[in-house]
Amino acid sequence: xxxxxxxxxxxxxxxxxxxxxxxxxxxxxxxxxxxxxxxxxxxxxxxxxxxxxxxxxxxxxxxxxxxxxxxxxxxxxxxxxxxxxxxxxxxxxxxxxxxxxxxxxxxxxxxxxxxxxxx
Amino acid sequence: xxxxxxxxxxxxxxxxxxxxxxxxxxxxxxxxxxxxxxxxxxxxxxxxxxxxxxxxxxxxxxxxxxxxxxxxxxxxxxxxxxxxxxxxxxxxxxxxxxxxxxxxxxxxxxxxxxxxxxxxxxxxxxxxxxxxxxxxxxxxxxxxxxxxxxxxxxxxxxxxxxxxxxxxxxxxxxxxxxxxxxxxxxxxxxxxxxxxxxxxxxxxxxxxxxxxxxxxxxxxxxxxxxxxxxxxxxxxxxxxxxxxxxxxxxxxxxxxxxxxxxxxxxxxxxxxxxxxxxxxxxxxxxxxxxxxxxxxxxxxxxxxxxxxxxxxxxxxxxxxxxxxxxxxxxxxxxxxxxxxxxxxxxxxxxxxxxxxxxxxxxxxxxxxxxxxxxxxxxxxxxxxxxxxxxxxxxxxxxxxxxxxxxxxxxxxxxxxxxxxxxxxxxxxxxxxxxxxxxxxxxxxxxxxxxxxxxxxxxxxxxxxxxxxxxxxxxxxxxxxxxxxxx
Numbered sequence: 001x002x003x004x005x006x007x008x009x010x011x012x013x014x015x016x017x018x019x020x021x022x023x024x025x026x027x028x029x030x031x032x033x034x035x036x037x038x039x040x041x042x043x044x045x046x047x048x049x050x051x052x053x054x055x056x057x058x059x060x061x062x063x064x065x066x067x068x069x070x071x072x073x074x075x076x077x078x079x080x081x082x083x084x085x086x087x088x089x090x091x092x093x094x095x096x097x098x099x100x101x102x103x104x105x106x107x108x109x110x111x112x113x114x115x116x117x118x119x
Numbered sequence: 120x121x122x123x124x125x126x127x128x129x130x131x132x133x134x135x136x137x138x139x140x141x142x143x144x145x146x147x148x149x150x151x152x153x154x155x156x157x158x159x160x161x162x163x164x165x166x167x168x169x170x171x172x173x174x175x176x177x178x179x180x181x182x183x184x185x186x187x188x189x190x191x192x193x194x195x196x197x198x199x200x201x202x203x204x205x206x207x208x209x210x211x212x213x214x215x216x217x218x219x220x221x222x223x224x225x226x227x228x229x230x231x232x233x234x235x236x237x238x239x240x241x242x243x244x245x246x247x248x249x250x251x252x253x254x255x256x257x258x259x260x261x262x263x264x265x266x267x268x269x270x271x272x273x274x275x276x277x278x279x280x281x282x283x284x285x286x287x288x289x290x291x292x293x294x295x296x297x298x299x300x301x302x303x304x305x306x307x308x309x310x311x312x313x314x315x316x317x318x319x320x321x322x323x324x325x326x327x328x329x330x331x332x333x334x335x336x337x338x339x340x341x342x343x344x345x346x347x348x349x350x351x352x353x354x355x356x357x358x359x360x361x362x363x364x365x366x367x368x369x370x371x372x373x374x375x376x377x378x379x380x381x382x383x384x385x386x387x388x389x390x391x392x393x394x395x396x397x398x399x400x401x402x403x404x405x406x407x408x409x410x411x412x413x414x415x416x417x418x419x420x421x422x423x424x425x426x427x428x429x430x431x432x433x434x435x436x437x438x439x440x441x442x443x444x445x446x447x448x449x450x451x452x453x454x455x456x457x458x459x460x461x462x463x464x465x466x467x468x469x470x471x472x473x474x475x476x477x478x479x480x481x482x483x484x485x486x487x488x489x490x491x492x493x494x495x496x497x498x499x500x501x502x503x504x505x506x507x508x509x510x511x512x513x514x515x516x517x518x519x520x521x522x523x524x525x526x527x528x529x530x531x532x533x534x535x536x537x538x539x540x541x542x543x544x545x546x547x548x549x550x551x552x553x554x555x556x557x558x559x560x561x562x563x564x565x566x567x568x569x570x571x572x573x574x575x576x577x578x579x580x581x582x583x584x585x586x587x588x589x590x591x592x593x594x595x596x597x598x599x600x601x602x603x604x605x
Contacts, residue, residue, distance in 0.1 A: 020403045
């Protein structure tokens with residue numbers, strides 16, 4: 001079973017993402033805190049990370065930068081999520097691999113996930 | 120000395136309305152006494168008085184009627200005539216000489232009265248006119264000073280004549296006379312980070328072209344980097360012959376307004392973003408639920424879920440519209456241009472919308488047209504026009520969509536047979552937050568943002584959007600787009 005880590009400070013969206021992704025047959029680990037993301041990723045060793053740009057107290061892009069600088073985690077694809085469509089332009093600087101603008105459909109989500117998990 | 124001259128100078132007293140009686144009385148009596156003394160004591164010839172009297176007294180009558188008005192003029196004449204008679208009496212005229220002296224005095228008296236009357240009346244009329252004008256000027260000055268906007272008045276050369284206290288507050292400097300618009304750097308200014316040369320100021324432009332400049336916006340860079348936003352209008356004032364005699368400029372400080380607008384846009388922006396996250400969750404939950412119900416083959420529940428999904432999409436569209444409007448307001452709506460087949464896009468929109476409506480969407484005259492535009496934004500415009508056509512034709516069952524090419528333009532038309540729009544409303548429908556009502560003043564659901572957004576998008580693509588409509592018969596919306604030159 002392929003593993004995905006989802007980091008978002010909104011409980012509602014975490015819950016919904018978990019539901020959809022586990023229905024689609026993925027194992028999901030979630031976190032609402034920026035700092036916790038590193039621990040979750042190193043422990044869980046997922047095949048993909050979904051990361052919200054606006055994390056409480058921390059910019060998702062900084063987290064992404066750190067993940068991409070770390071030898072152990074840098075090969076894991078990171079998809080940034082934001083309600084700001086123009087945020088899509090700034091994600092490449094932090095090394096993120098993809099971008100999803102809120103509100104997205106289940107179809108959009110699953111096709112992006114499949115693409116980066118190489119399915 | 121100066122005061123004495125001012126007191127004696129009749130021109131300086133014009134407009135004062137201070138009419139003295141004592142001064143002419145004393146002066147004339149003194150003159151009589153001096154003349155008497157002069158001829159008796161120095162010339163030793165009492166009859167020589169006649170040589171001077173006429174000239175001296177006529178000068179005094181003119182002087183006093185011009186200085187102190189009709190009353191003083193008549194008083195002078197009275198004293199003069201009395202003195203003439205005194206001369207006739209004291210010089211002991213007889214016979215022919217006496218008769219001639221009396222006749223001459225009477226004729227001169229009448230002439231003097233006429234002269235004093237005319238001059239005095241002229242003087243008093245001028246005084247009244249000057250006073251009226253001064254009052255008018257004062258009233259105007261008070262209005263200009265009290266105006267809640269900055270006012271600057273210059274002559275035809277652009278030299279400052281007057282500025283009120285507001286303009287001094289806004290511009291942060293004294294508007295002393297002698298400054299010249301278009302030459303002096305009246306204002307340190309910039310417009311979109313570009314300094315504006317003085318000759319580009321509305322006042323200078325109005326003077327140069329003779330045409331009014333209305334509501335131009337500028338950002339004034341003030342000390343400490345604080346910016347003042349102003350809206351400036353200017354126009355020239357012409358005399359009856361059409362020659363420019365002055366110019367007036369109205370400067371309105373809109374900084375606070377701008378700040379409020381910015382805060383409002385920030386709020387709408389923030390609120391829309393906050394709304395997007397729960398909408399995303401809802402959509403995901405609904406999809407998940409839909410999958411489950413499909414597995415359970417719960418037909419009734421599936422129908423409800425479809426309705427929930429439709430409503431969520433409506434909510435999503437509203438939030439997106441709100442965001443678009445706030446971005447349009449701040450000029451932050453971005454466009455990406457790509458080449459695509461218009462026919463294909465129209466077909467996609469029609470197919471998508473056909474799924475959610477009972478009405479027949481007829482697509483005709485589709486030609487092979489490639490345009491260079493933002494595909495997503497054009498999708499938005501088309502969706503808007505067709506959704507409107509559906510919404511505003513509750514009792515008709517067909518919508519006709521046409522795409523054709525004319526010269527270098529692609530023309531899309533969306534025709535409905537609905538409630539129609541009367542002439543008055545046709546002008547307003549492309550304004551922000553305007554909504555059409557029907558005969559019963561019933562409004563239709565929505566925010567009234569669609570056509571405003573569509574117009575902005577089409578205009579940015581160098582295209583045109585307009586409507587032809589008749590109340591009760593339906594409307595046709597047209598959109599033109601330049602064709603891409605391959």
